[in-house]
Amino acid sequence: MRTAVEAGELTVTVPEHVTVERPKNRDHGDYATNVALQLAKPAGKPPRAVAELVAARLRELPGVAKVDIAGPGFLNITFDAATQGELARTIVEAGAAYGRNDALKGLKINLEFVSANPTGPIHIGGVRWAAVGDSLARVLKATGADVTTEYYLNDAGVQISKFAASLQAAANGRPAPEDGYVGEYIVDIAKALVEGIPGVLDLPVDEQLETFRVEGLKLMVAEIQRSMTEFGTHFDTWFSEKSLHDSGAVEKAIERLRAQGHVFDEDGAIWLRTTDFGDDKDRVLIKADGETTYFAADAAYYLSKRDRGSEVSVYMLGADHHGYVNRLKAIVACAGDDMDRNIEVKIGQFVKMLRDGEEVRMSKRAGNIITIDDVVDWIGVDAARYTLARSSTDSTITLDINVLTSQSNENPVFYVQYAHTRMCGVARKAKELGVDKGSAEDFKPELLATQWESDMLGELGEFPRILAKAGQTREPHHVARYLEDLAGVYHRLYDNCMFLPKGDEEMTDTHRARLWLVEAARTVVANGLTLLGVTAPERM
Structure with missing residues (x-):
């Protein structure tokens, strides 16, 4: 796309973000993108015409086996086996760092739970x-x-x-x-x-x-x-x-909010005008008898978080706290902050x-x-x-x-942990046979060419995206559900591909390539379980 723009074939601004996804139907290639539809209107061309231009440039890239155009202009991209297989080496060499990214780089978050x-x-x-x-x-x-x-x-x-x-x-x-x-x-x-x-x-x-x-x-x-x-x-x-x-922080917080113009006195009490920012009623900070309310402490607590450097304060509250959402957001707005950015409230x-x-x-x-x-x-x-x-x-x-x-597939944690132990078992068996995956120079990624190996590599490649999504949405369940999908792909790989020689068979480059793939899969499962605070056992 960028080369097409630079060559003058497309007169558009290169977008900062392009959606590239793994298609559910693998007959549609390894990856799919709707970028041609995204560029068609600003380029002043039909989507399929844009798709043809982008596809021609993609076909010139090393490692791209083919690019098909589907429907109104979707691009389906297929890589050759060697390019896909290189991911196994990348993951093994990255180890615990694989999947980590800078999607939220530098953002200061106070996470209260x-x-x-x-x-x-x-x-x-x-x-x-x-x-x-x-x-x-x-x-x-x-x-x-x-x-x-x-x-x-x-x-x-x-x-x-x-x-x-x-x-x-x-x-x-x-x-x-x-x-x-x-x-x-x-x-x-x-x-x-x-x-x-x-x-x-x-x-x-x-x-x-x-x-x-x-x-x-x-x-x-x-x-x-x-x-x-x-x-x-x-x-x-x-x-x-x-x-x-x-420490007097509550009193100081009230004065800070008063300076912002949102504190008022009525009926002997001191109030915060939270209705200006979506709350259903204004809130008392100090009662007529001089007693400080919990809400006043909530206001002081938020300001404390900001004073300690938090850009985003994430509150994780119980199921009976739905009524707190608007009042907490109103505190943020009354303090002069952005209630759509500086605070996030999650209700379990x-x-x-x-x-x-x-x-x-x-x-x-x-x-x-x-x-x-x-x-x-x-x-x-x-x-x-x-x-x-x-x-x-x-x-x-x-x-x-x-x-x-139970030790059954109905138990999700067992299902994922069992996949990890199976991967460790392959490494143990290889050691017993006196063989190993060899050095990085011995690895031949082009030999990972079966459908099951391709599926495994495709799933492993999704981990960084899933992790970024989990961070951006503040929902770690994406990692767990991904691990279950990955475990399923691995179990199918295990059932259909021989990782080690049998009997008098010689150790081949295909066996070695598959050992690299198994180690890559084990690395990703272990990394994912670590993010969830769950152990990755070697035996069960």
């Missing part, structure tokens, strides 16, 4: 965000973004007072207060505090309650941090809501678990919720992370314990 109240164990909804959020952070970094992962600790407010009162009641052998917290974990924490702080039950009631508040919160946060670490989820920052109040849908066809609803330890430890105990970290990350965040998920603990 989970952020469950530190008043109990992480529940099933939070487990979903732990899997998706951590996977998304890995994907964003792999596409060039500068990412800070953050957990927002709601360690101020009424819920912390209820938590402290619940611990105090348990420690003194009394029932939990109305609207308090129950479950074995409350009893466990209370017991640990009594044993760890001699004389705590002899303190005056108010002093005792404050001790349970401060020390109980420390233990609960430590428990959450333990769960996250064991789940393979990392946070760069554990941000305290209380620090916003203690519900997760339920099945065992033997029946829904599992409760945890013994937490009393009325399923916790992260329950999920890990039932299906393991790999199955939980993979399954929770393989669906779009706006879809409801059902985790079937029976399926996710």
